[in-house]
Amino acid sequence: MKTTMKLMATTCLTLSASLAVADGHMANEMTIVSWGGAYSSSQENAYHIPYAEMTGVTIINDESSAEAVAKLRAMNEAGNVTWDVVDVVASDAIRLCDEGLALEIDFDEQLAPGDDGSTPTEDFGDLLVSDCFIPQIVYSTTFGYRTDLVGDTAPTDVCAIFDTETYPGMRSLEKRPINNMEWALLCDGVAKGDVYDVLETEEGQAQAFAKLDTIKDSVIWWSAGADTPQLLADGEVVMGSTYNGRLFSLIEEQDQPVAMLWDAQVFDLDGWIIPAGLTPEREARALDYVRFATDTQRLADQSKYIAYGPARASSAPLVGQHATLGIDMAPHMPTDPANATNTFLYNYTWWADYRDDLDAKFQVWLSQ
Amino acid sequence: MTLVLAADGRPLKASLNRALRRQKLRALMLIAPLLIFILVSFVMPIADMLFRSVENEIVVETLPRTVATLDGWDSESGQAPDEDVFTALYFDMVLATEYKTHTRLGSRLNYEMTGISSLFRKSGRGVGRFDTDTYTDAIQAADPAYADPAQWAAWMADDTVRAALPMTANTYDAWAAMIIETEEDVPAEEVPWNFVFTSLYLEVTEGAEPPVALDLSGVPLVSLRDQFADVDEDWLDPEVWQVVKIYSPEYTNGYFLNSVDRFKGAEGAEVRPENEQIYITLFIRTMIMSGSIMGMCVLLGYPIAWLLANLPARKANLLMILVLLPFWTSLLVRTSAWKVLLQQQGVINDTLVWYHSTWFGQLLDPVFMGLLNICYAFVNVITWVWNVINGIWGGTDGLYMDWAVAGFERLALINNQTGTIIAMTHILLPFMILPLFSVMKTIPISYLRAAKSLGATNWTAFWRVYFPQSVPGIGAGCILVFILSIGYYITPELVGGTKGVFISNRIAYHISSSLNWGLAAALGTILLVIVMGLYWMYDKIVGIDNVKLGG
Numbered sequence: 021m022k023t024t025m026k027l028m029a030t031t032c033l034t035l036s037a038s039l040a041v042a043d044g045h046m047a048n049e050m051t052i053v054s055w056g057g058a059y060s061s062s063q064e065n066a067y068h069i070p071y072a073e074m075t076g077v078t079i080i081n082d083e084s085s086a087e088a089v090a091k092l093r094a095m096n097e098a099g100n101v102t103w104d105v106v107d108v109v110a111s112d113a114i115r116l117c118d119e120g121l122a123l124e125i126d127f128d129e130q131l132a133p134g135d136d137g138s139t140p141t142e143d144f145g146d147l148l149v150s151d152c153f154i155p156q157i158v159y160s161t162t163f164g165y166r167t168d169l170v171g172d173t174a175p176t177d178v179c180a181i182f183d184t185e186t187y188p189g190m191r192s193l194e195k196r197p198i199n200n201m202e203w204a205l206l207c208d209g210v211a212k213g214d215v216y217d218v219l220e221t222e223e224g225q226a227q228a229f230a231k232l233d234t235i236k237d238s239v240i241w242w243s244a245g246a247d248t249p250q251l252l253a254d255g256e257v258v259m260g261s262t263y264n265g266r267l268f269s270l271i272e273e274q275d276q277p278v279a280m281l282w283d284a285q286v287f288d289l290d291g292w293i294i295p296a297g298l299t300p301e302r303e304a305r306a307l308d309y310v311r312f313a314t315d316t317q318r319l320a321d322q323s324k325y326i327a328y329g330p331a332r333a334s335s336a337p338l339v340g341q342h343a344t345l346g347i348d349m350a351p352h353m354p355t356d357p358a359n360a361t362n363t364f365l366y367n368y369t370w371w372a373d374y375r376d377d378l379d380a381k382f383q384v385w386l387s388q
Numbered sequence: 389m390t391l392v393l394a395a396d397g398r399p400l401k402a403s404l405n406r407a408l409r410r411q412k413l414r415a416l417m418l419i420a421p422l423l424i425f426i427l428v429s430f431v432m433p434i435a436d437m438l439f440r441s442v443e444n445e446i447v448v449e450t451l452p453r454t455v456a457t458l459d460g461w462d463s464e465s466g467q468a469p470d471e472d473v474f475t476a477l478y479f480d481m482v483l484a485t486e487y488k489t490h491t492r493l494g495s496r497l498n499y500e501m502t503g504i505s506s507l508f509r510k511s512g513r514g515v516g517r518f519d520t521d522t523y524t525d526a527i528q529a530a531d532p533a534y535a536d537p538a539q540w541a542a543w544m545a546d547d548t549v550r551a552a553l554p555m556t557a558n559t560y561d562a563w564a565a566m567i568i569e570t571e572e573d574v575p576a577e578e579v580p581w582n583f584v585f586t587s588l589y590l591e592v593t594e595g596a597e598p599p600v601a602l603d604l605s606g607v608p609l610v611s612l613r614d615q616f617a618d619v620d621e622d623w624l625d626p627e628v629w630q631v632v633k634i635y636s637p638e639y640t641n642g643y644f645l646n647s648v649d650r651f652k653g654a655e656g657a658e659v660r661p662e663n664e665q666i667y668i669t670l671f672i673r674t675m676i677m678s679g680s681i682m683g684m685c686v687l688l689g690y691p692i693a694w695l696l697a698n699l700p701a702r703k704a705n706l707l708m709i710l711v712l713l714p715f716w717t718s719l720l721v722r723t724s725a726w727k728v729l730l731q732q733q734g735v736i737n738d739t740l741v742w743y744h745s746t747w748f749g750q751l752l753d754p755v756f757m758g759l760l761n762i763c764y765a766f767v768n769v770i771t772w773v774w775n776v777i778n779g780i781w782g783g784t785d786g787l788y789m790d791w792a793v794a795g796f797e798r799l800a801l802i803n804n805q806t807g808t809i810i811a812m813t814h815i816l817l818p819f820m821i822l823p824l825f826s827v828m829k830t831i832p833i834s835y836l837r838a839a840k841s842l843g844a845t846n847w848t849a850f851w852r853v854y855f856p857q858s859v860p861g862i863g864a865g866c867i868l869v870f871i872l873s874i875g876y877y878i879t880p881e882l883v884g885g886t887k888g889v890f891i892s893n894r895i896a897y898h899i900s901s902s903l904n905w906g907l908a909a910a911l912g913t914i915l916l917v918i919v920m921g922l923y924w925m926y927d928k929i930v931g932i933d934n935v936k937l938g939g
Contacts (some may be wrong), residue, residue, distance in 0.1 A: 090900040115903065118491035118509065190732070195886075240803055243881060255733050369506055376902055377502040383894070384666045386886040 049078045050104040050305060056083030057246075058269060062325035063107070065343070067313040074312070077305070088112060092121045092295055101295045104306045110289040113153035114372055122152035122293040123303065130307055134334035135316035143316075143332045147289055149368050154314050155291040155331035157322065160354035160363070161199050162285035164252055164267040165259035167277045178284035179207035181259065182235055192248045192260030195241035197382040198371055199261065199286050202364060204231035206284055216370045225378065229385050241386070252278050264354050268327035272345060272352070282359040286366050291331065329355040438916075441909035444640040447632065450493040451480040455636040463633055463654055468624040474612040475590065478515065479559055482583045485512040486570050499904050500642065500651070501631045507622050514619035519610045524585040526607040531600045534585075541576035543599045552597045559587045586610075630654055643910035667911065670891040675918070677805060677890070678873040684813040685820035685869045686862060693824035693861070698833060715818040723882045726811040730801040730883070737798040803885030811883045812873055819872060820865035827861030863935045867926065871919055891915060 052068065054060045060081060068079045082103065084091055089112050095101045108116065116122040125131070127140045127148060134143035141148065147155040165175055170187055180187055181203065193200050205215050205224070208231045218224035240257060242248055248262035249270040259281065270276050292314065294306045312318065319330035320338035327349060330336065339350050350356055354363075394403040448455045453476035461469040484490035494508025528535040540560070543549045550557040563584050564575035571578075589607065592598050616623040634652050635642060642652040649665040650657045659665075692711065696704050714722060729735045801807060831854060839849035877892035884890075891911060898908035926932065 087900045089903060093903060093905075115495065118495050118505070119903070120488045120492055241886060254731065256731050369509075372509075373498060373503050373506045376499050376904070379897075379902065380664050380666065384663055387666065387669060387889075 048076065049080055050302070050309065051080045051082050051102060052105045052107070052309075053082045053084050053088060053103050054107040055085045058326055059265070062322050063313075065325050066322035067309075067318055070318075071309055071312050075308075077309075089115055089121075092116060093119060095295070096121050096297060099297075101297050103295055104298065104302055105309055106293050106295060107156070107290065108153075108293055110149050110153060110155070110291065111368055111371060111375075113291065113293050114150045114368055116293055117150045117152035118372075121296055123296050123298075124151045125154060125294070127154075130311060132311050132315040134332055135338075136334045138334060143334050145333060147331050149289065152293050153289075153291050154293070154310055155289045156314060156319065157290050157328035158287055158331055158355055159290060159328045160264045160282075160285040160287050161194070161261055162264050162267070162354070163259050163261050163281040163283075164248070164270065164278045165281055166252060166255065166257075167279050169255065169258045174279065175259065175281055176283060178203055178281065180281070182207050182231065184235060184238055187258050188238075189258035190238050190240055190251075190256060191235065192240045192242050192251050192257045192262075194261060195243045195386070197378040198375070199366070200232060201225070201228040201378065201382075202286070202366075203284060204228040206364070207231060212364065215364075216367050219370075219374070219378075225381065229381075232385070252276065264352075265327045268352050272342075272347065280359075282354070283362050284364050285354055285359070285362075286364045287354065288366050289331065290328075323349050323353070327352040327354075329353040437905075437909050438913050439909070440906050441643050441913050442639045442641065443906070444635060444642070445638045446489075446493055446496050447636050448638055450484050450489050451477065451632070451636075453477075454480050454632070458629070458633050458636065461629065461633070463626070463630050466626055468613070468626050469629055471611060471613050473629075474616055474623075475586070477616065478518070478520075478586070478612045479562070479583050481511055481515045482581070483562055483566055485515055486566050495903070497631055497635065499646075499902075499907065500635060501628065503622060504628065504631065507620050507628065511616065511619050511623075514616075518582070518612070518615045520582040520586045520612075520615075522610060523589040523607065524582050526604060527585050527588060527602060530602050530604065533600050534588075534602075535579055537578050537580075538576055540580055546599075549599045552599075553588065553591050555587045555591050556584065559584045586612075643906040644914075646907050647910040647914055667891070667894070670889075670894060671914070671918070673887075674874050674890040674892070674915075677808065677888070678870050680809055681812050681816060681873045682820075682866050682870045684809065685817055686866065688813065689817055689820035689824055689865065690858075690862070693821050693828055696821070696825045697828035697831075711818055711821055714814070719815065719878060720882075722815060723811055723879050726807070726814070726883060727802060730807055730810065732798045732800070732802075734802075736801065741798065802883050803888070805884070805888040807883035807885065808880045808888035808890075811879050812876060815879060816869045816872055819868045823864040823868065824858065824861040827864070828858055831857045859930075860934045863926070863930055867923070867935065870922070874915065874919065 052063075054063055060083060064081070068081075071077065072079055085107050088106050088108050092101070092103070092106065095103070113122065117124070127144070131140040131154065133139055136143075144155055147158070149155075163175075163178065163181065165180075165187075167174065169189060173186065175183075175187060181191055181193075201219055202215050205218055205228050206212065208227060210218050210224075210227075219228065240247075240251060240260075242251070242260070242262070245263050245266055248257070248260035249266045251257045251260055252270065253274070253276050264280070264285070267278065267280055271278050271280070292310050294303065294310065298306065314332070316332055316334045317338065319332050320335040320340070322328070323330055323335075323339045324341070324343040330339065336355070339353065341347060342349055351358065354360065392400040394400045396403070454473060457473045457476040458469065461473060481490060484493065490508050490512045491505075494505040497508075498505035533539050544557060544560045544564075560580060563580055567573050567575050567578055588598065589604060592602050592604055593609075613623075622628055634654065640652070645652050645657050647667050649660050649668050651660055652658075692707070696707055696711070698704075699707065727734070731737070801810070835853050835857075836849050839853045840846070844852065874890065875892055877890060877896045880889045881893050881896075884893075892915075895908045895911050895915075898904040898911070923932075
C-alpha cells in the first residue's frame with residue numbers, strides 16, 4: 021500500500037511539474053526559429069548576440085524552419101504557440117499569412133527606417149511580397165560545377181545542364197518542380213518573360229517535362245541543401261543546383277575545385293514572420309527584436325558571415341569583408357552586378373496557385 | 389446449502405468480491421496514469437488526425453450564405469450562378485476577409501482546383517473596394533437617421549423591423565459580431581458597413597418596409613456578379629462554382645478519392661488523368677519493397693540469431709554488441725554512411741574498379757565475375773520479382789543489374805530501389821535478430837542432438853525439429869520489420885532517389901509542405917487499414933498466438 025501511495029504521489033508530482041514547465045514561458049526569454057548550420061550562426065553573430073547584450077533577453081535557438089509551416093499550424097490549433105520569431109522563405113510566409121498563422125506587419129510603422137532616410141517600404145521595395153513577411157536576405161538557387169570535370173570549356177550558360185554531350189556525367193537538381201520547370205522552358209527556347217504564361221498550359225507543362233526527360237537518367241535529385249555541395253565535393257556530379265551560400269563555403273572555405281555558374285540564377289527571399297496569437301507582451305518583444313534585426317546596419321552585418329545579400333537597398337553599400345577569411349563579400353553576393361547579368365525572378369503568387377497541381381504531376385513524372 | 393460466512397459475519401462471497409474489487413481498483417489506479425497518458429497523447433491525437441480525412445467544415449463555415457443559396461444553382465447549366473449567389477458571396481467574403489479566413493479557404497480549395505488560392509486572395513482585397521458605397525451614400529442622403537449608429541442598434545433590437553427586413557437583420561448581426569470580435573468596437577457607436585446597406589437596399593427595392601421611409605427608385609442596382617468578375621474573370625467560370633458546390637458538405641470523401649487517384653467530380657468519383665496518378669503505384673511499391681526488406685532481414689538475420697543463441701557466452705556477447713552497436717547509432721549517420729559506401733565514387737565501386745585494374749583481378753575476372761554476379765543476383769532476387777511485376781505495368785527499373793553486361797561500369801547502388809533496400813535492411817535488421825534470438829535461446833540444443841541420435845541428417849534435424857520451434861520468432865520479427873518499414877520515410881528520402889520512395893514520403897510532404905492534412909490523413913488511414921488487414925491475415929494463416937517476442 022505504501023508503495024502504491026508513493027508511486028501515485030510521484031506520478032502526480034511529475035505531471036504537475038511537467039505542466040508547470042510547459043506553462044512557464046520565462047518572462048525574459050524568446051525562442052527564435054531558424055535553419056541551423058552556418059546560416060543560424062550568421063544570425064547569432066549579427067543579431068542575437070548584440071540584441072541580447074542590449075536588452076538582456078535570453079534567446080533560445082530552435083532549428084525547425086524546415087517544418088515551420090506545419091509546426092506553427094499544429095501549435096496554433098493546440099492554442100499554445102511557443103515560438104516568438106520564425107525565419108522562413110517567402111513562399112512559406114505567404115502560405116502562413118494565407119492560413120492566418122502569421123501576424124500582419126505595418127512595415128512603415130513597425131520597422132526601422134533606412135540609414136539613408138528612406139522609409140522601410142521604399143527600402144525593401146519589391147521584396148515585400150506578403151503582408152506578414154519581413155525580408156532579411158536575398159539568396160539565389162544557382163549552379164556550381166566541377167572545374168576539373170568540365171573539360172576545356174567551362175559552362176557559362178544555364179543550358180549546360182541539358183547539354184549532356186559537352187558535359188557528360190551526373191547533375192543534381194532539387195526534387196521539386198519549382199525552378200526546374202522554369203530552367204527547362206528557358207533552355208527550350210521560351211522567352212524569360214513568357215515562362216509562367218507557358219507553364220500555365222498543359223502543353224507548356226508537357227514541354228517542360230519533355231525537356232527534363234532528356235536528362236532524367238543523369239540526374240540525382242536532392243532534397244536537402246547540403247546534398248549538392250557534398251555530391252560536388254565527392255565528384256558524384258559534374259554540376260548541380262543549390263543555394264549560393266552553400267557553394268560559397270564549398271569554394272572559398274573548403275577550397276574545392278568548384279566554380280559558380282550564375283547564369284539564370286533564381287532569386288528567392290528569406291526573412292522573419294511573427295506567429296499570430298502571441299500574448300501582447302511577447303508580441304511587442306518579438307516586434308522589438310525584428311525591428312532591431314532588420315535595420316540597415318544589422319542586415320549588412322550578416323553578410324560578413326554568409327554570402328547572402330541584405331534585403332534592404334540601404335544595406336548594400338555597407339557590405340564589407342568576410343569576418344574570418346578577410347575577402348570582400350560583395351563579389352560573392354547574388355545581387356552583385358557581375359553575377360546578376362541574367363537572373364530569373366521566382367513568381368511567388370503563381371507558384372502559390374500551381375504548386376499543389378504541378379507537384380503531383382512532377383512526382384508522377386519522377387516515378388515513371 | 390449453507391451460506392459460508394466470513395469472520396465478520398458477512399457472506400464469504402460478498403466479502404471476497406469486495407476485497408477483489410478493491411484490489412482491481414487499486415490496480416486500475418496504478419495503471420491510470422499510463423492509461424490516461426496513452427489516451428491523451430496517443431489515441432486521441434491519432435483519432436483526431438484520422439478524422440481530418442473526412443472533415444470538411446471550412447467551406448460551409450467560411451461561406452455559409454453562399455453555400456445555402458448555391459443549392460438552387462444547376463451545376464449542369466454551364467453558367468456561373470446568378471446575382472443572388474454573388475450577393476451571398478459578397479456578404480460572406482467581406483466577413484471572411486475581416487476574420488482573415490478567406491485565404492485559408494482559398495488554399496483548401498486550391499487542392500481541388502488550381503488557381504482558387506489567388507482568386508480568393510485577390511477577391512479579399514477587392515471586396516472592400518466594391519461600388520456598393522453608392523447604396524450607403526444614397527440611403528444616408530435619403531434620410532440621415534440611417535447614418536446614426538445608435539438608431540441602427542435600436543432598429544435591430546426591434547422585432548417588427550427584424551421581421552420586415554430579415555436579410556438586413558442577418559447581415560447587421562454578423563457585422564456587429566465581427567465589429568466586437570475583430571475591431572473591438574461597440575456596434576452601437578459605429579455606422580454599419582456597405583454590405584449592410586446593400587442588403588437594406590435589396591430588400592427595400594423588393595418592397596420591404598424600412599423603419600424610416602426610403603425612396604430608392606433613382607438608385608441603380610450595382611451588379612455584384614459584375615463586381616466580382618471585375619476583380620477576377622474566374623468567378624464566371626462554372627468549374628470554380630462546381631468545386632465550391634461539391635466541397636460544400638461538412639464531410640467529404642474527396643480526400644479518400646484523391647488518395648486512390650480519383651477525384652470527386654459532379655457525378656461522383658472520376659479517374660484522374662494519367663499524369664496525376666501516383667498514390668496506388670506508391671502503395672503497391674511500399675508493400676512490395678517492405679516485403680523485400682522483410683525477406684532480406686529473415687535471410688540475413690536468421691543465421692546471426694542462430695549464432696547468437698548457440699555460441700559460447702563470450703563470443704555471443706561480442707556478437708551481440710556488434711548487432712546492437714549500429715542499433716544505437718543515429719539513423720541519419722547510418723544512412724549517410726551507406727551513401728559513402730554505395731555511391732558511384734564510393735567505397736564499393738572504388739574497390740571494384742581497383743580490383744579490376746590489378747593483375748590478379750584481370751586474371752581472376754572470369755571466375756569472380758561469375759561469383760559476383762551470383763551474389764548480386766542473390767541480393768536482388770526478391771526485388772527482381774518486383775521488377776517483373778513492374779514490367780507488367782510497363783515501367784521497368786534497372787534494379788537487377790548484371791555487372792558483366794554493365795561492362796565494368798560503376799554500379800548504380802544508390803538513389804534507386806537497391807539503395808533503399810540495402811540501407812533499410814541494415815537499419816531494421818536488429819528488429820529481426822532480437823526477437824529471433826530470444827525465441828531461439830529457449831530452444832534446447834539437446835533436441836537437435838536427440839534428432840540426430842535417432843538418425844536424422846543435419847538438414848532434417850534443422851528443418852523438422854529446430855526450424856518449426858523458431859517460427860514464432862520469425863513471425864514476430866517479420867511483423868515488426870514490415871510495419872516499421874512501411875512507415876519509414878527518412879531513409880527512402882535520402883537514398884531512394886525517385887523510384888525508391890514510399891507512400892510515407894508523400895504523407896510527410898502533405899503534412900509539412902503542402903499542408904494538405906486531409907489528404908495526408910486519408911493516406912495514413914489507408915495505410916493503417918492495410919496493416920490491420922495484413923495483421924488479420926497473418927492471424928488467420930499463422931495465428932497470432934504463435935508470435936513471441938521472447939521467453
